[in-house]
Amino acid sequence: xSSNKGxxxxxxxxxxxxxxxxxxxxxxxxxxxxxxxxxxxxxxxxTAFLATLAxxxxxxxVRPFGALFFGxxxxxxxxxxxxxxxxxxxxxxxxxxxCIPSYQSFHLAPYVILLLxxxxxxxxxxxxxxxxxxxxxxxxxxxxxxxxxxxxxxATLGLFISLIVIITIQSSLSKEAFNNWGWRLPFLLSIILVxxxxxxxxxxxxxxxxxxLKTEGKISKNxxxxxxxxxxxxxxxxxxxxGATMGQGVVWYTSQFYTQTFLLxxxxxxxxxTNTWLGIALLIATPFFIFFGWLSDKTGRKIxxxxxxxxxxxxxxxxxxxxxxxxNIKNKQEISSVIDVKKIIHPSIAHDSLIIKTTQVVYNDxxxxxxxxxxxxxxxxxxxxxxxxxxKIVTLSNAYKWKIIGLIFILVLFVTMVYGPIAAFLVxxxxxxxxxxxxxxxxxxxxxxxxxxxxxxxxxxxxMPGSNYLSGLWYPIGVAIIxxxxxxxxxxxxxxxxxxxENFSNN
Amino acid sequence: xxxxxxxxGIIWMLLAVVTIVLLVYAALTNISSEGKTDIHxxxxxxxxxxxxxxxxFGLAIFGYYAFKEEYT
Numbered sequence: 136x137s138s139n140k141g142x143x144x145x146x147x148x149x150x151x152x153x154x155x156x157x158x159x160x161x162x163x164x165x166x167x168x169x170x171x172x173x174x175x176x177x178x179x180x181x182t183a184f185l186a187t188l189a190x191x192x193x194x195x196x197v198r199p200f201g202a203l204f205f206g207x208x209x210x211x212x213x214x215x216x217x218x219x220x221x222x223x224x225x226x227x228x229x230x231x232x233x234c235i236p237s238y239q240s241f242h243l244a245p246y247v248i249l250l251l252x253x254x255x256x257x258x259x260x261x262x263x264x265x266x267x268x269x270x271x272x273x274x275x276x277x278x279x280x281x282x283x284x285x286x287x288x289x290a291t292l293g294l295f296i297s298l299i300v301i302i303t304i305q306s307s308l309s310k311e312a313f314n315n316w317g318w319r320l321p322f323l324l325s326i327i328l329v330x331x332x333x334x335x336x337x338x339x340x341x342x343x344x345x346x347x348l349k350t351e352g353k354i355s356k357n358x359x360x361x362x363x364x365x366x367x368x369x370x371x372x373x374x375x376x377x378g379a380t381m382g383q384g385v386v387w388y389t390s391q392f393y394t395q396t397f398l399l400x401x402x403x404x405x406x407x408x409t410n411t412w413l414g415i416a417l418l419i420a421t422p423f424f425i426f427f428g429w430l431s432d433k434t435g436r437k438i439x440x441x442x443x444x445x446x447x448x449x450x451x452x453x454x455x456x457x458x459x460x461x462x463n464i465k466n467k468q469e470i471s472s473v474i475d476v477k478k479i480i481h482p483s484i485a486h487d488s489l490i491i492k493t494t495q496v497v498y499n500d501x502x503x504x505x506x507x508x509x510x511x512x513x514x515x516x517x518x519x520x521x522x523x524x525x526x527k528i529v530t531l532s533n534a535y536k537w538k539i540i541g542l543i544f545i546l547v548l549f550v551t552m553v554y555g556p557i558a559a560f561l562v563x564x565x566x567x568x569x570x571x572x573x574x575x576x577x578x579x580x581x582x583x584x585x586x587x588x589x590x591x592x593x594x595x596x597x598x599m600p601g602s603n604y605l606s607g608l609w610y611p612i613g614v615a616i617i618x619x620x621x622x623x624x625x626x627x628x629x630x631x632x633x634x635x636x637e638n639f640s641n642n
Numbered sequence: 643x644x645x646x647x648x649x650x651g652i653i654w655m656l657l658a659v660v661t662i663v664l665l666v667y668a669a670l671t672n673i674s675s676e677g678k679t680d681i682h683x684x685x686x687x688x689x690x691x692x693x694x695x696x697x698x699f700g701l702a703i704f705g706y707y708a709f710k711e712e713y714t
Contacts, residue, residue, distance in 0.1 A: 184685065187680065187683060187685050187686060188685065190680075191680075191685070191686050191689045191690070192689060195689050195690065195693045196689060196692075196693055199693070366707075366712075369703070370704070370707045370712050370713070373700050373701075373703060373704040373707070374704070374713065376697075376700065377654075377700075377701060377704055580697060584693055584694070584697065588690065591680055591681065591686060591690070594679055594680065594681050595668065595672065595681050598672070598681065617657070620650075621654075621704075624643070624646065624647050624650065625647060625708070625713045
């Protein structure tokens with residue numbers, strides 16, 4: 136095991152690289168609307184097809200495939216070189232996305248962007264397992280949860296930093312400049328961080344447990360076959376997926392991402408307010424990843440992860456309902472409203488002039504709402520008063536700030552409970568020679584597939600008869616319930632030693 | 643507890659089958675050329691069903707192992 140000073144270097148080098156990979160992966164998602172405008176014009180069916188492929192294939196297919204590909208590599212050639220490679224692929228892919236000319240001047244751009252996005256998914260699939268395994272294999276058994284929990288903070292901090300970088304660049308540039316070229320800066324900036332991280336990682340040595348196996352000639356000859364072809368290991372892979380990562384994935388995605396979508400789309404909250412308050416809640420909650428990782432060394436991993444799942448199951452609906460009520464203008468008293476109507480005359484078709492009706496309402500608690508309705512004159516003249524475009528933006532008064540942040544914080548706290556101890560839990564389930572392969576797949580299926588399916592399923596459920604604004608939550612709640620039952624019944628609360636060979640125990 | 647763990651194995655196997663049947667049914671019900679959202683587009687459904695089929699198969703194997711008392 137490494138000295139106290141050495142372990143912090145290892146944690147820092149591993150965490151910074153993983154943080155950058157998460158940042159790279161998120162900025163594509165956060166800038167999806169601009170990327171779509173620049174590279175995937177919706178009027179072109181081929182580019183629309185490629186856009187859908189980029190959204191779904193990167194998370195659903197390529198991430199688990201990356202877990203298998205790089206997991207195998209990590210168990211064959213070592214952890215250090217493998218997660219160095221994933222960092223280079225992710226950093227290179229992200230930088231190139233920032234360099235590709237738009238579809239207007241380069242018609243192959245959608246294909247190149249799709250390829251780069253798939254490379255990002257592939258690299259992310261290989262990164263996490265490597266970083267978690269590398270840190271765990273350096274850590275003493277009684278501090279494994281604590282040390283690996285630093286890796287667990289990176290997914291949330293990556294999201295936080297991506298939001299900060301985008302908000303900072305957006306506020307420093309005009310809207311036009313940001314749309315023209317400023318959106319490329321978060322992608323280009325990544326290369327500096329990646330180079331620094333590569334230099335740090337190159338100076339690191341191989342994991343001591345893997346190096347020992349290699350010296351003794353005991354490394355696996357076929358990690359995929361040993362991981363998934365041997366019943367003794369396969370049953371633990373399945374248990375890790377259905378008893379832990381599946382539930383963790385939906386809780387993680389719902390609390391961090393669905394909350395943002397819910398506030399923006401369902402509640403109509405102003406985007407700057409949403410992102411700022413979400414960012415504050417993420418920042419306040421982040422130390423709890425480390426706290427619960429540390430606690431799992433004392434109490435066992437299972438009890439903390441299952442408690443997080445149970446709390447999410449019980450409190451998701453009340454918390455989202457409270458968020459909805461706080462932002463609902465029907466619960467507020469209107470004190471003034473100003474209506475402004477603008478008519479933009481079409482240069483050639485007189486009856487197609489655009490009418491924009493903007494209503495600004497102020498409420499008794501100082502909250503404001505702006506409703507923008509767009510009509511074309513020809514439609515109004517035909518007797519149809521339904522707007523073709525309707526946009527409602529609610530800006531809450533500062534009195535709500537800490538109430539909303541508090542509710543988001545509780546949601547993210549559930550994530551810290553299920554996610555903080557999970558790296559230590561996963562590495563302890565599998566033997567050194569196939570650890571990278573065996574832990575990466577259930578992690579990325581849990582997060583990429585079960586978690587990544589949250590927005591799609593929410594839309595699906597919302598189309599069902601009798602559904603309301605909370606109905607979409609039945610998907611994460613349902614998955615979390617199944618995972619909770621499996622986890623409670625079949626998982627062990629005993630923290631295992633890291634073994635060279637199979638050393639499985641459940642109850 | 644052992645008995646519950648064993649017989650829940652049957653539930654996990656059934657759940658695997660039900661999940662795939664529901665997914666295919668939902669895909670056939672929602673795919674439409676008139677809709678504009680992802681749930682009306684066949685491509686996401688193809689990707690989701692393709693990736694979920696081996697996962698459901700894995701759940702069935704998990705149920706089988708549970709029934710065979712591999713987790714006791």
